Amino acid sequence: MIFVKKLSKKTKVLSSILAVLLLLIGLYFLIGNRKTPEEIQYGVSFNTFYAEELGLNWREIYDAIMYDLEVRHLRLAAHWNMVEPEDDVWNFEELDYQIAVAEETGSEVIFAIGRRLPRWPECHEPEWAKQLAWEDQKTEIIEYLETVVIRYKDSSAITYWQVENEPFLGVFATEHCGPDLDVTFLEEEIAFVKSLDASRDVLVTDSGNIGFWKGAYSRGDAFGTSVYVYLWNPDIGPFRSFLTPHFYRFKAGVMELLYGEKETMLIELSIEPWLLQPIIETSIDTQLERMNITKFREIVSFAESTRFEKQYLWGVEWWYYLQQEGVDEFWLEAKDIFTN
Numbered sequence: 250m251i252f253v254k255k256l257s258k259k260t261k262v263l264s265s266i267l268a269v270l271l272l273l274i275g276l277y278f279l280i281g282n283r284k285t286p287e288e289i290q291y292g293v294s295f296n297t298f299y300a301e302e303l304g305l306n307w308r309e310i311y312d313a314i315m316y317d318l319e320v321r322h323l324r325l326a327a328h329w330n331m332v333e334p335e336d337d338v339w340n341f342e343e344l345d346y347q348i349a350v351a352e353e354t355g356s357e358v359i360f361a362i363g364r365r366l367p368r369w370p371e372c373h374e375p376e377w378a379k380q381l382a383w384e385d386q387k388t389e390i391i392e393y394l395e396t397v398v399i400r401y402k403d404s405s406a407i408t409y410w411q412v413e414n415e416p417f418l419g420v421f422a423t424e425h426c427g428p429d430l431d432v433t434f435l436e437e438e439i440a441f442v443k444s445l446d447a448s449r450d451v452l453v454t455d456s457g458n459i460g461f462w463k464g465a466y467s468r469g470d471a472f473g474t475s476v477y478v479y480l481w482n483p484d485i486g487p488f489r490s491f492l493t494p495h496f497y498r499f500k501a502g503v504m505e506l507l508y509g510e511k512e513t514m515l516i517e518l519s520i521e522p523w524l525l526q527p528i529i530e531t532s533i534d535t536q537l538e539r540m541n542i543t544k545f546r547e548i549v550s551f552a553e554s555t556r557f558e559k560q561y562l563w564g565v566e567w568w569y570y571l572q573q574e575g576v577d578e579f580w581l582e583a584k585d586i587f588t589n
Contacts, residue, residue: 277499280502281499281501281502283498283501283502283557289553289560290558291561291587292320292359292559292561293318293323293561293565294367294516294517294561294565295311295323295347295566296326296368297328297331297343298328298368298373299566300566300569303528303529303566305566305569305573307343310569311347312350314565318565318580318583318584318587319587320356321354321356321357321587322357322559323358324358324359324360324361324367324516324561325347325348325359326368326414327344327362328366329366329373329375329393330374331343332396333393333396334375335377336389339396341400348401348407351406356406357407357408358406359561360401360410361411361414362397362442363411363412363438364386364426365415367517370422370425371414371421371422371425394438398445398446399445408449409449409451410451410452411516412435412438412439412452412469413435413454415455415456415460416435416464417460417461417464420459432464436468451471452469452472453471454473454517455473455474456474457475457476458475458477458490462500463507466508466513467507470512472504472511472512472514473514474497474500474513474514474516475515476518476551476552478490478544478547478551479544481524487523494552494556497557498556514557514559518552518561518563519548520540520545520549520562520568520579521563521567521568524539533571533574537576542582
C-alpha cells in the first residue's frame with residue numbers, strides 16, 4: 250500500500266514535468282509559426298574597404314553588382330575612417346558614386362552609419378580619433394553622423410538609417426570596440442539621427458547566433474539579424490551551427506510579443522568562408538573547402554525556411570574575387586537569384 254502511494258506521487262510529478270515540457274514545446278512552435286512570404290526580397294551588403302582588401306577596384310565590382318547581377322536592394326556603409334580620414338577633412342567620393350548609381354537604377358539602400366559598422370575590425374575610427382578620450386570621441390561621432398545624414402537624407406534611394414552594427418555583441422572584437430557598450434550614447438545616436446531625418450526609420454541589428462535581440466529590437470524602428478550557418482571557433486575549428494530556421498522565427502515571435510511588431514530582416518546572411526587570415530593569403534582550395542557552392546545553396550535554402558521577407562546576402566565581394574580567379578559558379582548562382 251505504501252509502495253502504491255509512493256509510485257502514485259512519483260507518477261504525478263513526472264506527469265506534471267511532461268505536461269510542462271509539452272506546453273513549452275508547443276509554445277516554441279506556436280510562437281515561431283511565422284507566415285511564409287509570397288516572395289523573398291534579396292539584397293547584398295557592399296563594403297568598399299573589403300573590396301580593396303581583396304585587391305579589387307571597388308567601382309568595378311560595384312558596377313558589376315548593379316548592372317550584371319542587377320541587385321536592387323543594398324546595404325552600404327559610411328565607415329567613419331573613410332569619410333573623415335582627417336579631423337574635419339571629408340571624403341565622399343565612394344559614397345556619392347554608390348548612392349548616385351542606386352538612384353539611377355531605382356534601387357533601395359539601407360545606409361549604415363556609426364562607429365561600429367560591418368566588417369572587421371568592427372569599430373572603424375580614424376587614426377586621429379583613436380587618440381581621443383571617449384567623451385571627446387562621442388562629440389566627433391555626433392559631428393560625423395550629422396555631416397553624413399544631412400548630405401544624403403534627400404536621396405530617393407535610402408530607405409533606412411542603420412545606426413551602428415550589432416552594438417550589443419559585446420563578446421566580439423572587444424580589442425577594437427571595448428568590452429562595454431555605452432547604451433546611453435547609442436540611444437543618443439538613434440534619437441539624433443531621427444531628429445535630423447524624421448522621414449526615415451532607424452534600423453538596429455544584432456547577432457542571430459548569439460545575440461539576445463532585446464537591446465537592439467527594443468530601440469529600433471526596424472530590426473536586422475545576422476545568420477551564420479558555417480562558423481569557426483578557436484577550440485573546435487570550423488563547424489556548422491546547430492540552430493534551425495525555426496529558432497530565428499521563434500526569437501522574432503518573442504520580440505513581437507514583448508515589444509510589438511516591427512519589420513525584421515536577415516541583414517547579414519553569410520555566404521563566404523570564415524578564415525583566420527585574409528582571403529588573399531589563403532589558397533583557393535582552402536577557401537572552397539570552407540565555403541563551396543553546395544553550402545551556398547544550403548544556406549540560401551536555410552534562410553528561405555526562416556520565412557523572413559527581406560534577406561541581404563553577405564560575401565558578394567568574395568564571389569567577384571573568385572570569378573576573377575576563374576571560379577565563376579558563385580557569381581552565376583547569385584546572378585540566377587537576383588535576375589529571377
